[in-house]
Amino acid sequence: MKGKLVRTEGHLANIIPIHLDASFFFERAVRSLDRNHVDKALKYFRKAVEYEPENPVNHCNMAGILSEKGDYKASNAILAHVLDVVDPSMTECYFYMANNYANMDQFEEAERALVTYLEEDTQGQFMTEAEEMMELLYYELDRPAKLNRIKSRQGVVEHDQARELLEEGKFAQAAELLEGMSPDYPDYLAARNNLALAYYYMGLFSKAKETIADVLEQEPGNLHALCNLAIFYQNENRTDQVLLLIKKLRAIVPFQHEQVYKLATTMGILGQHDAAYIHFRRLLKGEETATDPALAHYAAVAAFNTERYDIAKRLWHHVNKLDPGSEVARYYLDGLEAVIQGVQEPSKLSYHYHLPFDEQFKQWEDYGNGIPEEMKNDPLIRSSFFWALRHGDQATKLQVIHALGIIGDYEVQQALQLFIDEPGEEPALVKAAQAVLHDLQRVEHPELNAEVSQPLTPKAEALKTVPKVSKKEITGIRLGKETSPHWQAVVDRALQMSEARAELQQEMERIWTDYVSRVRPDLSGSKQIEGWAAGLEYLASKNRSRPVTYQSIAERYGISASTVSKYARQLNQICSVTPPNG
Known part of the structure; x- marks a missing residue:
């Protein structure tokens, strides 16, 4: 903009006007x-x-x-x-x-x-x-928010909840949630694929196959659907269709982690162990997946099934380091040694990160009614039980019925009711299932039987069945044979970082002793130790009315505030510590 000459008290001035807006x-x-x-x-x-x-x-x-x-x-x-x-x-x-x-x-x-x-x-x-x-x-x-939906992620919240239920082995609940999504999100193919898996884990093969057919009608090249369909065809002994799908799947080289994982497990289930081995080894090279014990086990199984025994041995030793509290790696290492020594004939292993079905029953019989909650809630164990209830022989089904009676939750009751309603089952098995279901319902609804005592809450039931560890065992953790040195490392780290007074030290030790006695966590890395220690200090400080925030704790430990919150909340959920807000 050019300046404008104006006269001011007899003088010329070059004025640039300002446009105020x-x-x-x-x-x-x-x-x-x-x-x-x-x-x-x-x-x-x-x-x-x-x-x-x-x-x-x-x-x-x-x-x-x-x-x-x-x-x-x-x-x-x-x-x-x-x-x-x-x-x-x-x-x-x-x-x-x-x-x-x-x-x-x-x-x-x-x-x-x-x-x-x-x-x-x-x-x-x-x-x-x-x-x-x-x-x-x-x-x-101290409670979840009443959130009905996330508009920017329509269907994602429900799908994430369903995936969590699947991972927890709650297949019937996952199916109910995904079924409710179907009319509102007909194009949400990932949800449809997971619905098919829920049906599959429940043994409802016809419904699973119908769901997959719907997905492939909308997207013929959907990898997850093709993998699921190949497994369904294999269960029906439709060899020609399986071979056609195997040929198509072997030509696919996916790059997304989730797709590689899906293809690897599918090829293993289909008996294509060489392809499964290649994909599992690809996954183990990833930074985020290199420390996953289940993934290392799958790679070991693929190596064993392709007679790469030295590699399988190294991988199972790696699994044992990643997951020292599990018996899976030790069991398979013993079997591998028997094969190498010629004591046992090699046979193909299945791709599940748990003990074989017969071995699980032996352990359950040893535990009796005191089975730890983590074993009851293992989704792989639960899915194998549901599978056997549908497709095992008569003796196995009877074993499963009694084992499910020990678990006794909503999923079990749904599975038993479906079994009872299924036409063609042996009358003796139906009668056994009815008896177990009736006992479970009497405990859940004591008004049905005056002699049944007031049922325990889920939390009290968990405390009844999980063996306790005394405070002496926790504080003397380095000397115990069955305890993890990382447990003591958590409280040591919290004491070191907090420089707390005696009162707060005692509170941290009390909370951590209580938590470990109930959950017996397996801590495999320094990041977890930092997180648990930070959450422990926050919770103990709040419980003693000491001024503290997530951010102040996070800055000292070098982690995020959300991480502090995550671990503090886990401690609070188990130990029922209710600190004041602040």
């Missing part, structure tokens, strides 16, 4: 922020709002500066004005408000704002941050 003040505000002049920036944003009151961006910028200055209440007032008057579609304002409420320790209000953001926002710009905040609020409020 919202853009002018916005630029001045940004320049002030760059120079860390926060008060000036706030003043300029206020002027920008005056010139363009209908522009929500400047309102939000002003709210952001007020939040930085610690005036969270004023910041939220502006954000509420944006949502009520200026632009109700600015759903990210709910996320900003949740942050402000959390900084004011108003966790109920923070939760409401955050839930509204997740349920109304379509873009998911702050999804990662929102999930981390949700985890913090879970601990502060």
Whole structure:
């Protein structure tokens, strides 16, 4: 713009007029922020709002500066004005408000704002941050948020919940959740594939195959569906169809971890052990998967099945180091040695990270009714039981029925009821299943039998069946044969980092002793030790009313605040420590 000559008191002056508008003040505000002049920036944003009151961006910028200055209440007032008057579609304002409420320790209000953001926002710009905040609020409020859906991830939440249920061996619950998703998300093929797996693990092959057919009709090249279909065909002894699918699958070289894993396990199940070995070894080279004991076991099985005995031996020793509390590697190493010595004929091993079915029964018989919860809840053990209930011989089915009676949860009751309703089963087996189911229902509903005592809560039941470890055993952990040195390392690390007084030291030792006696965790890495120690210090400090925050703990341990929250929450769930909010 050229200057204009004007006369001022007899003089000529070169004047450049300034056009004052919202853009002018916005630029001045940004320049002030760059120079860390926060008060000036706030003043300029206020002027920008005056010139363009209908522009929500400047309102939000002003709210952001007020939040930085610690005036969270004023910041939220502006954000509420944006949502009520200026632009109700600015759903990210709910996320900003949740942050402000959390900084004011108003966790109920923070939760409401955050839930509204997740349920109304379509873009998911702050999804990662929102999930981390949700985890913090879970601990502060000592309960999960009442979140019905995440709009930016339609169907993803339900699918993730279903996947967790599958991983926990809760196949009937996973199927129910995925069935409910199907009408709303007909194109969500990953959910349909997992529904087929849920049916498969429950032994409902016809429903599993129908579901896979639906997926392949929409996407003929879907790798997960092709793998599942090949396994279904193998179960039906449809050799020609299996061979055609094997030829197609052997030509595929996927790069995504999940697809490589799926293809590797499928090829193993189909007896293509050479291909399975190649894919499993590819996965073991990955940084994130190199320390997975189950994956190393699968690679060992593939090596054994292709007569690479030296490699199999090295891999099972590696499994034993990664998972020292498991008996799986030791069992297979003994079998491998018998094969090498010529004492035992080699036979193909299955791709499951648990003991063979007969060996599981021996262990269950040894444990009796005191079976540890982690064994009851092992999804591979549970799926093998459900499988055998459907497809085993009569003697095996009878064993499974009695074993399931020990587990006795919702999944078991569903499986037993399906077995009873199945036409063509042996009357004696149906009668045994009815008896077990009846006993389980009497315990769950004592009004059905006056002689049945009040049932224990799930937590009390877990404490009844898991063998306790005395405090003496925990504090003297280095001397015990069956205890992990990492357990003591956790409390040692917490004591070292906290430099705590005697009272807090005792509280940390008390909580950790209580937790280990109930859960007996297997800690395999230094990162886990740091996480447990940080969570332990936070929980003990809160329980003793000492001022502490996730962030302050996280900074000292060199981990994230969400990690501190994660481990503190796990401790609190088992030990029922309920610290004050703060």
